[in-house]
Amino acid sequence: MTRLLLASASPARRATLLAAGIDPLVAVSAVDEEAVLRAAQERFGTLDPADAVLLLAQAKVEDVARNLPEDLDDADDLLLLGCDSMLELDGEIYGKPADAAEATARWRTMRGRTGVLHTGHWLMDERDVPAMLGATSSTTVRFADLSDDEIDAYVATGEPLAVAGAFTIDGLGGPFVERIEGDHHGVVGLSLPLLRELLGEVGVPIPSLWRHA
Template identity: 65%
Template sequence: MPPHLILASASPGRRELLRRAGIEASVQASGVDEDAVLSTLRESVSELEPADEVLALARAKAEDVAANAADALVLGCDSMLELDGEVHGKPADAATAIARWQRMRGNRGVLHTGHWLIDNRLGGSAGLIGATASTIVHFADIDDAEIAAYVATGEPLRVAGAFTIDGLGGPFVERIEGDHTTVVGLSLPLLRALLAELGLHWRDLRTSAH
């Protein structure tokens, strides 16, 4: 039997990404207060990079779920978009999403995704490890009508950075520099490397021939 992988995220995109790569993960969303985690971190670290923020949130989510997940691997992830020196998660409302897209269009940003992996398996390494993957995203110069229509679908309100690359937002991403799975919210190459650090091979987790 492959090791049981628990995804500490309710993101359907992340779970589907794993499934298409042959890994069936169960989902258990964490109850972490993200604002509180970042507030505490900023009090102790004077200069916090976006890559550090997403990694801290990924770790908090993984640890929250791992506390009640025996004999499993637990993966926490978190994504944010860095745009013109500012970091953005999910927009609070449609007006915020529209305003953000008006800044994003014809511009480029960096999508950071933090990963934290905890090995709670009986007889496993009992290890934990994390890292952040970052990908540059170039956005199309879309007009106000296209922005309004996209935001009206509701999708931008559900995802970090107010866009997807694998959904309705795909046509508005002109190109990327880096790993496209990072933009979906879970870097498969990075996860493979983290598994290797814990003494596991990618093939150990595969449950299908997808």
């Protein structure tokens, strides 16, 4: 039986998979994201946001593949999935804010405006014929015009500090997202339709990963 290993510490990504009937293994990468992006920019120049998240998703998968837990080191039934998300606003890309002050400033810029949440997906097939492939899900997000008090209250919860773009759609930040255009799973951090496409390219129908399968 093929097993899916999620190379991410994100509880939202794991919850998304669980809700879709997939109970993944989890291993967290130790990738220095800033260093990866700096190295890529030195080599290739300014990265498109959709390419930046894909590069980081790939780096996470490759790091986990090099450092598998002992009980998985010789496994030949694994598909490794890495994801990374960033918000694009006015041509700039934003990951997790460094602190509450940055989250507050970010929201004062975002409120009443529209951005694009990019989530890169990288799939590594470790079975008989190894393969790697990836793609990016991009969803347009319209933010509500929050008051300063709403922003301060939201930042005080700590939630915006833990997520790309400083917002969630499946948590306390949900009321502050007026509408989206695209896959809402991608905004949570893992696009299920895109995952289905990637799995199909390596011959794995998504029902075969369901817990009852």
